[in-house]
Amino acid sequence: MMEVINVVPHGYCQGVIRAIQTAVKTANEHPDEKITMLGMIVHNQYVVRECEKLGIGFVEDPKKTREELLDLIDEGIVIFTAHGISDRVREKAEAKGLTVVDASCPDVIRTHTLVREHVKTGDVIYIGKKNHPESEGTVSLSDRIHLITKAEDMNDLDGLENVLITCQTTLSLNDTAEIISACLKKYPDAKVAEEICSATRMRQEAVMKLKDTDCLIVVGDPRSNNSNQLRAIAFDAGIKEAYLIGSVLDLKEEMVKNKNRIAVTSGSSTPNSLTAQVIDYLRSYAVSGIWHLPDQAEIRLL
Numbered sequence: 001m002m003e004v005i006n007v008v009p010h011g012y013c014q015g016v017i018r019a020i021q022t023a024v025k026t027a028n029e030h031p032d033e034k035i036t037m038l039g040m041i042v043h044n045q046y047v048v049r050e051c052e053k054l055g056i057g058f059v060e061d062p063k064k065t066r067e068e069l070l071d072l073i074d075e076g077i078v079i080f081t082a083h084g085i086s087d088r089v090r091e092k093a094e095a096k097g098l099t100v101v102d103a104s105c106p107d108v109i110r111t112h113t114l115v116r117e118h119v120k121t122g123d124v125i126y127i128g129k130k131n132h133p134e135s136e137g138t139v140s141l142s143d144r145i146h147l148i149t150k151a152e153d154m155n156d157l158d159g160l161e162n163v164l165i166t167c168q169t170t171l172s173l174n175d176t177a178e179i180i181s182a183c184l185k186k187y188p189d190a191k192v193a194e195e196i197c198s199a200t201r202m203r204q205e206a207v208m209k210l211k212d213t214d215c216l217i218v219v220g221d222p223r224s225n226n227s228n229q230l231r232a233i234a235f236d237a238g239i240k241e242a243y244l245i246g247s248v249l250d251l252k253e254e255m256v257k258n259k260n261r262i263a264v265t266s267g268s269s270t271p272n273s274l275t276a277q278v279i280d281y282l283r284s285y286a287v288s289g290i291w292h293l294p295d296q297a298e299i300r301l302l
């Protein structure tokens with residue numbers, strides 16, 4: 001019979017729980033005010049929809065920066081997301097007369113503190129994703145912070161002084177280690193502060209430790225960087241098939257049919273109810289062999 005492994009840890013990290021609690025508290029305390037999130041509070045459409053039910057609107061456009069999105073908010077309360085925010089956007093929001101509620105993750109704020117201090121005396125090479133709100137927020141703290149997304153980008157980074165190499169919190173451990181080595185080849189005296197957060201690290205390490213697994217199912221949103229990384233890590237770990245699904249509704253029988261051992265995990269922004277539903281469904285399929293998906297995904301915000 002097919003075995004279904006619940007990969008531990010998975011799901012919400014402390015930063016996401018804190019961001020959601022902040023949003024819920026704001027909605028409860030200000031029922032008559034307009035509340036808008038600057039972007040998706042965390043990268044999960046189910047979470048965003050549940051927040052909308054609480055009366056929280058959001059502005060989002062992957063082609064627009066946080067600063068451009070802020071132009072769409074003219075009144076009330078603005079909530080900054082878990083991904084962190086630049087000083088420029090915060091100042092602009094305050095200048096517009098908006099009430100600011102900051103749901104930035106403490107781990108992202110720690111990276112901000114680190115780079116802010118370093119740019120007083122040197123340059124920062126920041127490994128991150130282009131057009132991701134976390135890297136956008138960090139890189140826009142100073143002109144001395146240089147975003148690279150891959151080792152080859154180092155070819156264009158000449159003449160830096162007193163270099164610190166650091167990174168986005170949700171990157172792949174393996175890819176980041178390779179890029180850091182490339183940076184050190186060019187700047188051997190650089191200091192390194194690898195800032196992948198412990199939640200991301202533990203979720204990736206749990207996938208790397210999986211043995212004899214035919215397939216990994218990652219429950220997460222296509223825009224969630226840490227969910228995408230879990231899928232990529234599965235291939236690095238020698239697992240031949242790995243799928244990213246938003247919820248049980250995206251499962252297809254071909255993904256799991258004739259497999260002996262399937263593992264299920266989820267990104268840090270995925271509600272645990274969605275992952276539990278996938279595990280329960282697959283376990284019941286393993287016993288019955290009947291493929292009949294539920295009508296809706298089970299979503300509990302917290």
Ligand code: SF4
Pocket residue numbers: 013014015016082105106107108169170197198199200226268
């Ligand atoms: S994944 Fe890490 S950095 Fe991002 S919100 Fe969670 S704890 Fe914070």
